Amino acid sequence: MPNPYSDGSGGEVLQITNLIMRYDQPGGGSLTVLDIPEFSIGTGEQLAMVGQSGGGKTTLLHLIAGLLAPTSGSIKLAGVELSTLSEQGRDRCRAANVGYVFQTFNLLPAFTALENVQLGMAFGQRPVDTARAKDLLDRVGLSDRMTYKPRQLSVGQQQRVAIARALAGKPKLLLADEPTANVDPASADSVLDLIINSCRDEDIALLMVTHAMEVTERFSRVDRLDEINRVLLATQSEN
Numbered sequence: 001m002p003n004p005y006s007d008g009s010g011g012e013v014l015q016i017t018n019l020i021m022r023y024d025q026p027g028g029g030s031l032t033v034l035d036i037p038e039f040s041i042g043t044g045e046q047l048a049m050v051g052q053s054g055g056g057k058t059t060l061l062h063l064i065a066g067l068l069a070p071t072s073g074s075i076k077l078a079g080v081e082l083s084t085l086s087e088q089g090r091d092r093c094r095a096a097n098v099g100y101v102f103q104t105f106n107l108l109p110a111f112t113a114l115e116n117v118q119l120g121m122a123f124g125q126r127p128v129d130t131a132r133a134k135d136l137l138d139r140v141g142l143s144d145r146m147t148y149k150p151r152q153l154s155v156g157q158q159q160r161v162a163i164a165r166a167l168a169g170k171p172k173l174l175l176a177d178e179p180t181a182n183v184d185p186a187s188a189d190s191v192l193d194l195i196i197n198s199c200r201d202e203d204i205a206l207l208m209v210t211h212a213m214e215v216t217e218r219f220s221r222v223d224r225l226d227e228i229n230r231v232l233l234a235t236q237s238e239n
């Protein structure tokens with residue numbers, strides 16, 4: 001079935017133009033967090049994004065995933081302009097095109113590793129492909145842990161289930177928000193290998209937010225948020 005949330009052009013997977021994001025502040029007034037004239041990611045391209053704490057990295061990932069709507073500007077995901085979609089439409093577009101690996105995994109505690117991965121497919125509105133779910137878990141080294149619930153898995157194993165779940169729906173773009181922040185250094189290496197190699201093998205574009213040097217070294221494209229975001233440039237020039 002053709003993906004209604006893709007223009008099928010095979011060009012850039014993400015194109016952002018004149019993006020502004022402002023948050024209302026608890027004490028009144030508003031804070032502009034992002035002002036990005038241009039940012040794009042090609043099909044299958046891999047990049048790391050670095051930036052200071054509070055600089056707006058998570059906000060940017062949430063905007064790309066359609067979890068938040070921008071104050072103004074254009075975000076095209078797989079050629080589809082997100083601002084033309086309702087919240088429900090954005091949810092569907094995300095399910096069809098985006099995988100998301102969170103810092104804190106976000107696995108569903110009542111479900112087994114295999115069920116968590118199968119749920120990744122159900123959200124993608126594809127038929128649940130149990131063979132692919134098992135294959136993904138095998139690939140992340142958890143073929144003997146499929147029936148375990150998250151609390152019965154180590155932290156590194158939980159993150160590997162989360163990666164398998166994010167890949168389950170065959171997304172066009174994988175967003176990874178500091179995926180190695182909560183795992184030990186040895187697991188961090190294998191988590192990183194898994195994400196980078198799986199995306200390469202399946203032609204999935206990858207945007208990984210990180211603070212870690214050993215992570216950025218793995219990428220040929222490393223973008224600094226404060227170089228693409230005029231808000232931080234303005235702040236810095238005042239200092």
Ligand SMILES: Nc1ncnc2c1ncn2[C@@H]1O[C@H](COP(=O)(O)OP(=O)(O)OP(=O)(O)O)[C@@H](O)[C@H]1O
Pocket residue numbers: 023024025026033051052053054055056057058059060
């Ligand atoms: N819902 C919200 N309402 C108001 N302000 C918000 C909201 N969410 C985030 N912010 C503000 O926006 C700024 C950017 O937050 P964001 O979480 O995107 O930063 P980050 O770069 O991911 O930070 P970190 O690296 O520390 O996780 C922060 O100053 C934060 O206080």
